Amino acid sequence: MPTSIELTPEMMREIIMDHYASPRHKGKPSDLKGYLSIHTDSVNCIDDFEVYLKAEKGLVTDAKWDGIACTISSASTDILCDRVIGEKFADAQYIIAQYLKMINEKPYDASVLDEAIVFLNTGKQAARIHCATMGWTAMQELLEKEEKAK
Amino acid sequence: MIDPFKIREDFPMYRNHVMMQKKPLVWLDNASTTFKPDCVLKAVGDYYTLETSNSHRGDYDLCYNIDQKILETRQDIGKFLNCDPTEVVFTSGTTASLNLVAFGYGVKFLKKDDEILLTQAEHASNVLPWYKVSEMTGAKIKFIPLDKDGRLTVENLRKTITKKTKVVAVAQITNVLGYIAPCKELAKVTHEFGAIFVVDGAQSVPHMKIDVKDLGCDFLAFSGHKLCGPTGIGVLYGKFALLEETDPFMTGGGMNAKFDMCGDVAYLEPPLRFEAGTQNIEGILGLDAAVKYLMAIGLDNINDYEEMLKKYAVEQLEKTGNAIIYNAKSEAGIVTFNVKDVFAQDAATYLNSRGIACRSGQHCAKILISYLGVLATVRASFYFYTTKEDIDALADAVKHGKEFLDAYFN
Numbered sequence: 267m268p269t270s271i272e273l274t275p276e277m278m279r280e281i282i283m284d285h286y287a288s289p290r291h292k293g294k295p296s297d298l299k300g301y302l303s304i305h306t307d308s309v310n311c312i313d314d315f316e317v318y319l320k321a322e323k324g325l326v327t328d329a330k331w332d333g334i335a336c337t338i339s340s341a342s343t344d345i346l347c348d349r350v351i352g353e354k355f356a357d358a359q360y361i362i363a364q365y366l367k368m369i370n371e372k373p374y375d376a377s378v379l380d381e382a383i384v385f386l387n388t389g390k391q392a393a394r395i396h397c398a399t400m401g402w403t404a405m406q407e408l409l410e411k412e413e414k415a416k
Numbered sequence: 417m418i419d420p421f422k423i424r425e426d427f428p429m430y431r432n433h434v435m436m437q438k439k440p441l442v443w444l445d446n447a448s449t450t451f452k453p454d455c456v457l458k459a460v461g462d463y464y465t466l467e468t469s470n471s472h473r474g475d476y477d478l479c480y481n482i483d484q485k486i487l488e489t490r491q492d493i494g495k496f497l498n499c500d501p502t503e504v505v506f507t508s509g510t511t512a513s514l515n516l517v518a519f520g521y522g523v524k525f526l527k528k529d530d531e532i533l534l535t536q537a538e539h540a541s542n543v544l545p546w547y548k549v550s551e552m553t554g555a556k557i558k559f560i561p562l563d564k565d566g567r568l569t570v571e572n573l574r575k576t577i578t579k580k581t582k583v584v585a586v587a588q589i590t591n592v593l594g595y596i597a598p599c600k601e602l603a604k605v606t607h608e609f610g611a612i613f614v615v616d617g618a619q620s621v622p623h624m625k626i627d628v629k630d631l632g633c634d635f636l637a638f639s640g641h642k643l644c645g646p647t648g649i650g651v652l653y654g655k656f657a658l659l660e661e662t663d664p665f666m667t668g669g670g671m672n673a674k675f676d677m678c679g680d681v682a683y684l685e686p687p688l689r690f691e692a693g694t695q696n697i698e699g700i701l702g703l704d705a706a707v708k709y710l711m712a713i714g715l716d717n718i719n720d721y722e723e724m725l726k727k728y729a730v731e732q733l734e735k736t737g738n739a740i741i742y743n744a745k746s747e748a749g750i751v752t753f754n755v756k757d758v759f760a761q762d763a764a765t766y767l768n769s770r771g772i773a774c775r776s777g778q779h780c781a782k783i784l785i786s787y788l789g790v791l792a793t794v795r796a797s798f799y800f801y802t803t804k805e806d807i808d809a810l811a812d813a814v815k816h817g818k819e820f821l822d823a824y825f826n
Contacts, residue, residue: 275825278825279821279825282821283821311761311777312759312760312761312777312778312791312792334791336759336761336762337759337762337820337821338762338765387824387825388824390437390769390823390824391765391768391769391823391824393765393768394761394765397761
């Protein structure tokens with residue numbers, strides 16, 4: 267299995283369950299000042315949440331999400347936040363692009379994905395592909411907005 | 417008692433051993449749609465390979481033949497529901513039927529401060545058209561409270577209905593909880609107050625004997641595809657006198673007697689008045705085959721068999737110690753549940769990975785969720801071809817539901 271870090275399926279399951287049960291970045295920012303936000307939801311799943319982005323000088327300084335989500339969308343969005351905080355816009359966009367390629371079963375650069383690699387097999391459950399990507403495409407949109415605003 | 421294995425011989429979806437996730441398909445989403453027997457497929461196919469023609473549009477034999485077949489379908493549905501063939505309007509399904517009542521009757525006759533009574537357990541198709549009527553006429557929507565189990569009772573209708581009530585619109589069997597509403601008594605109370613009683617029969621007509629005369633309902637809507645018929649065809653039953661008062665929701669060819677350049681128009685009598693444009697002829701012929709197929713098996717037999725399955729499913733799911741069931745007491749073949757500590761959609765994905773088709777979410781009954789106090793549920797729904805083995809497969813999956821991530825890693 268092409269992974270950036272050696273992960274067994276058991277470890278991958280644990281990572282998903284851990285981010286689902288104890289998300290690090292879930293919650294509305296206490297002060298919305300400086301945050302861009304976007305709403306995302308799904309017709310096929312209960313998922314219905316906001317994604318928040320804070321940026322300074324072309325750098326992602328904070329990322330959060332809040333709302334209702336299934337295991338796959340919760341964990342994938344939480345890992346997304348982990349992965350983009352501290353990254354330059356262009357790097358964050360690159361990471362997101364690689365992740366989306368992976369989910370869509372196209373060639374991708376696994377070296378930048380870190381824990382996000384655990385969603386490698388989402389394609390096995392086609393109905394959940396949207397769940398695994400909605401937080402990521404929402405963030406992609408926020409980054410584009412932020413870049414345009416500059 | 418029905419032998420589901422014998423019945424499955426009539427269904428290509430079973431004969432073809434359809435697989436899902438490389439597992440034999442376990443189809444438990446019959447409240448959503450149903451499989452089609454050979455006779456329905458043949459009726460649809462024959463229309464295109466042997467009988468193609470439009471209806472009431474020509475002077476030749478093929479056209480006459482189709483007109484006759486459509487008439488026969490109305491007669492068969494008349495037998496099926498115990499109504500006159502002139503009271504059978506073809507629509508695209510329950511949604512279109514209920515919209516026809518809402519816009520053709522509701523908008524025409526309701527006024528400001530009139531009341532429309534619904535319940536919290538209704539499907540979107542029996543809520544949103546009435547919201548629209550309310551918006552257009554100023555009539556108010558009121559909800560008849562459900563009892564503690566989620567049941568609609570005559571007592572609660574009595575508590576809610578007033579002299580201002582003009583429409584009571586409820587599902588005979590609700591699509592999430594599966595209780596059978598006491599429609600006969602509800603209709604009686606509704607009529608005491610001079611209102612009309614509209615029945616959403618989407619979940620009841622496929623599963624139990626319906627006698628609209630005995631029920632005393634004014635309108636009843638159902639879909640073909642939930643009773644082994646094709647998609648895109650359904651029926652609105654209406655008492656003829658009410659259909660006569662109802663405005664057509666759509667106008668055009670096939671529904672007018674004459675019109676001139678001054679804007680004078682004469683519409684045909686019901687039911688043709690409501691069937692503008694070329695109809696879904698393959699659907700009508702397929703629906704006829706489906707209704708005849710069900711009548712041959714016997715609706716009472718279907719009902720008894722599903723009741724047995726429902727009890728069996730509740731027992732088996734309870735035995736797992738891992739299911740929270742929300743409607744153990746209801747009569748219809750619908751079990752709504754959650755796997756303990758597993759989000760409904762995650763559970764449904766896991767079921768998919770085991771070849772089991774169930775619905776998860778809010779099942780188009782979004783206002784029921786506040787009643788149940790959960791965000792989403794999983795729904796398994798049965799039909800006369802469902803086997804105990806299907807239910808065993810479901811129970812076994814529920815037992816192992818905590819391993820739902822297997823769906824991605826096995």
